[in-house]
Amino acid sequence: MRQPSVIARRVAAASVSLVVAAGAAACGPKDSGAKGSGGDSTPHKGGTLTVLNSEPQTDFDPARLYTSGGGNVPSLVFRTLTTRNRANGAAGAKVVPDLATDTGRPNKDATVWTYTLKKGLKYEDGTPITSADIKYGIERSFAPELSGGAPYLRDWLTGAANYQGPYKDKKGLSAIETPDERTIVFHLNKPEGEFPFLATQTQFAPVPKAKDTGTKYEEHPVSSGPYQVVKNENDGEHVLLKRNPNWSAATDDQRKAYPDTIDVRSGLDSSVIDQRLSASQGADAAAVTTDTNLGPAELAKVTGDKELAARVGTGHFGYTNYIAFNPTVKPFDNPKVREAIAYAVDRSSVVNAAGGSALAEPATTFLPNQKSFGYTPYDPFPAGASGNPAKAKELLAQAGYPNGLTVTLTHSNAKDFATSPEIATALQDALKKAGITVKLQGLEDNDYRDTVHSVKTEPGFFLAGWGADWPSGGPFLAPIFDGRQIVKDGANFNASRLNDKSVNDEIDSINKLTDLDAAAKRWGALDRKIGGKALVVPLFHPVYKRLVGQDIRNVVISDWTGVLDISQVAVK
Amino acid sequence: MTESPLATPAAGTDASVPAAPGARRFWRRLRAQRAALVAAAVVALLVLVALAAPLLTALEGQDPFTYHPSLIDSARGGVPVGSLGGIGAEHWLGVEPQTGRDLFARLVYGARVSLGVALAATVIQVAIGVAVGVAAALGNQWVDQLLSRITDIIVAMPLMIMSLALLAVVPASFPRPVLVTLVIGLIAWGSIAKIVRAQTLSMKGLDYVSAARLSGWKTWRIARRELLPGLAAPVITYAALLVPMNISVEAALSFLGVGVKPPTPSWGQMLTAADVWYQAAPQYLLLPAGALFVTVLALTVFGDGVRTALDPRAASRLRIGTGRKDKDAATATAAAGATATDADATKKEATA
Numbered sequence: 001m002r003q004p005s006v007i008a009r010r011v012a013a014a015s016v017s018l019v020v021a022a023g024a025a026a027c028g029p030k031d032s033g034a035k036g037s038g039g040d041s042t043p044h045k046g047g048t049l050t051v052l053n054s055e056p057q058t059d060f061d062p063a064r065l066y067t068s069g070g071g072n073v074p075s076l077v078f079r080t081l082t083t084r085n086r087a088n089g090a091a092g093a094k095v096v097p098d099l100a101t102d103t104g105r106p107n108k109d110a111t112v113w114t115y116t117l118k119k120g121l122k123y124e125d126g127t128p129i130t131s132a133d134i135k136y137g138i139e140r141s142f143a144p145e146l147s148g149g150a151p152y153l154r155d156w157l158t159g160a161a162n163y164q165g166p167y168k169d170k171k172g173l174s175a176i177e178t179p180d181e182r183t184i185v186f187h188l189n190k191p192e193g194e195f196p197f198l199a200t201q202t203q204f205a206p207v208p209k210a211k212d213t214g215t216k217y218e219e220h221p222v223s224s225g226p227y228q229v230v231k232n233e234n235d236g237e238h239v240l241l242k243r244n245p246n247w248s249a250a251t252d253d254q255r256k257a258y259p260d261t262i263d264v265r266s267g268l269d270s271s272v273i274d275q276r277l278s279a280s281q282g283a284d285a286a287a288v289t290t291d292t293n294l295g296p297a298e299l300a301k302v303t304g305d306k307e308l309a310a311r312v313g314t315g316h317f318g319y320t321n322y323i324a325f326n327p328t329v330k331p332f333d334n335p336k337v338r339e340a341i342a343y344a345v346d347r348s349s350v351v352n353a354a355g356g357s358a359l360a361e362p363a364t365t366f367l368p369n370q371k372s373f374g375y376t377p378y379d380p381f382p383a384g385a386s387g388n389p390a391k392a393k394e395l396l397a398q399a400g401y402p403n404g405l406t407v408t409l410t411h412s413n414a415k416d417f418a419t420s421p422e423i424a425t426a427l428q429d430a431l432k433k434a435g436i437t438v439k440l441q442g443l444e445d446n447d448y449r450d451t452v453h454s455v456k457t458e459p460g461f462f463l464a465g466w467g468a469d470w471p472s473g474g475p476f477l478a479p480i481f482d483g484r485q486i487v488k489d490g491a492n493f494n495a496s497r498l499n500d501k502s503v504n505d506e507i508d509s510i511n512k513l514t515d516l517d518a519a520a521k522r523w524g525a526l527d528r529k530i531g532g533k534a535l536v537v538p539l540f541h542p543v544y545k546r547l548v549g550q551d552i553r554n555v556v557i558s559d560w561t562g563v564l565d566i567s568q569v570a571v572k
Numbered sequence: 573m574t575e576s577p578l579a580t581p582a583a584g585t586d587a588s589v590p591a592a593p594g595a596r597r598f599w600r601r602l603r604a605q606r607a608a609l610v611a612a613a614v615v616a617l618l619v620l621v622a623l624a625a626p627l628l629t630a631l632e633g634q635d636p637f638t639y640h641p642s643l644i645d646s647a648r649g650g651v652p653v654g655s656l657g658g659i660g661a662e663h664w665l666g667v668e669p670q671t672g673r674d675l676f677a678r679l680v681y682g683a684r685v686s687l688g689v690a691l692a693a694t695v696i697q698v699a700i701g702v703a704v705g706v707a708a709a710l711g712n713q714w715v716d717q718l719l720s721r722i723t724d725i726i727v728a729m730p731l732m733i734m735s736l737a738l739l740a741v742v743p744a745s746f747p748r749p750v751l752v753t754l755v756i757g758l759i760a761w762g763s764i765a766k767i768v769r770a771q772t773l774s775m776k777g778l779d780y781v782s783a784a785r786l787s788g789w790k791t792w793r794i795a796r797r798e799l800l801p802g803l804a805a806p807v808i809t810y811a812a813l814l815v816p817m818n819i820s821v822e823a824a825l826s827f828l829g830v831g832v833k834p835p836t837p838s839w840g841q842m843l844t845a846a847d848v849w850y851q852a853a854p855q856y857l858l859l860p861a862g863a864l865f866v867t868v869l870a871l872t873v874f875g876d877g878v879r880t881a882l883d884p885r886a887a888s889r890l891r892i893g894t895g896r897k898d899k900d901a902a903t904a905t906a907a908a909g910a911t912a913t914d915a916d917a918t919k920k921e922a923t924a
Contacts, residue, residue, distance in 0.1 A: 356650040424834070
């Protein structure tokens, strides 16, 4: 959670690309049951699937990958204790067993989690997968030379805070027990009802100790999934995957693995990817992307062409773009000023600036509009579709600004239609109607991130976005509103500096729940409670449109990733 | 490079620089070039449009800032509703995708930024260039060495990179158009300073300047009364060529996101927003690109015409001004011509 924005961005980028093929009009409910976009689209085995990406598969080592739900390409090679459900829409936001027989058996207070491996699990070389290999895989991720994964394991496992990995510390982690070849037990230092979500990450993939080559393992990691790595050039720029003969569909009900070969080509410009997919020439006809989505202009072009429009899928990834306030900066210390801005916001023009109604949905809740997060609809400052400047003026007058006020809005200059000048200008226009003069401060993207995520330089009023490591209210709300997660030195995401004991206690209390549905309800209630404080103004939830090649079948896009799942795609 | 013309002082050492007949001949020669005249008319029109932007948009009944959500198709990425980007009686050049802001209004207001920044920056460049050039030429050895080395450094500095760096560090509260003007004006005066220094040095040795000095005139008075009139020709020539260059730089800076801030419209900024729309809404890209192209082309052709009109060799090719055998004037333009060529050479170096 220490670097959630990085993760969130990566995941968001990934989700963007996967959205392609869910069906033309792409309404989630209508897709239920139907798997492909074409009419006669029974998927068949065989063929080569090309993946055209902008970001390479760097550090292709299960210890080093930072993924949500095990990633897309990585998940073809690395099976984990649990995984995300490979299904369209909301069903895809569930955790399901992968190597394990269930999603984990907790003790009473969710501090001990026990898993049993399925029978007959094998690596690509035919040797059996044991619980000790999973333990070893997790231990490797603590080695300094194999850094890159999420910090949860170090934070959660008992006595793991200073563990340096199996190369330096031969005794291993005592927090993980393997009483027999098929059983593994995790001891946590605090209750974590969402442990099954964590067990989807690639650190929970088995690594055979005998085959571990340290930092060189990423060149040929031993596969437990349906594909094995044949080629990995330029640190993941070109990855060629072929079928793993020892993978058995009998032990894996999630990955369909239709193509015989998967050819991942990265380092491409996103506009080139979309252009190649729309042209669908040669091998590109059987191509998809997992990290590129359609921008507003591309969408306008694609929707004008029936053939292309039929090849566009829609994905939702739990993400919220919002206005962040820093209440230590005047005049944002005054709740009435923040509320006035919340009323003045014109969400329809913001949505248009973000790419229109097909690429963004107006947001009034901080939690994404998905059930798994605990989404509870509410609108503490009902401004209507296009803002309520009269109410905003009234609040400003109460706050002591009867003649309006001038504020500076910080945004990035990235062309991302999220924290970019388009959104800032739309807000500037809306706030003007309420007597608020907005000056814009646009920062170069890296500078923007450093500035807004440091407690020392954080501006009073800026554009922000947030996504979580897995689709649940916990990782979504805690880094932003848990007072104990205010980071003084380093990347801080609690921009509003909220440190409210009742909020902190509620977060701890919900983390103890192992009934995820019950937890979701309480996350929703907590979101509503925090929303009334006007510490953020939710603007929109992005929607991702993705194009696929014309031969692609069986497009599945889950709400967990918002991208098409390569393990489900067929090219014949 | 700039030293070579100095080594051989301009022909006609007994020449003086009569301003009035030179100006008349200049206009006659400029008028003779049809391309330059058309270009001048286009430039005049653009300046007029920029000045009358509020009037023109009032005539249209629009302004560059108002959002028109009903004129765009939100479900299709915000593409303008209607044919040709929503062109019609109410929106003469259609509307901007995603916002519905009026493109005609944004284009004419953008002209104010482009032309205003470019002209103001040119004035700064000329002022600094002339001051530094004359001071270097008339000052003692130390002053000359110091100013010439500073000029060398300024010439050697990559304009775009320096501008990017400067614009990135200045706080956002500083008025942006002024800042862009200052940055361009303060960075790109080097070549004009070199030309002015060279021309001043060559004139310094002329008899009429020596005479003025011998009669006890102060340096400042000599510079003002005897040297500046002689500098007019090369400076005007070079300034006319600086304007289009400055327009391009402003557009490039705005394109890169460090120029004028939204919502103030500028052509460069419109280009950066429009570049992804070239397929879905081509007019959005073509309008600022076309405006920029026409402006830079017109100013360049005009600047070239000015140079030709001030260049005696080009003038003889044009067979203009040969009817009257005006000895004084002919020698005067010879001096100007030498520096004009020099200016041209330096410009090529600067842009290389």
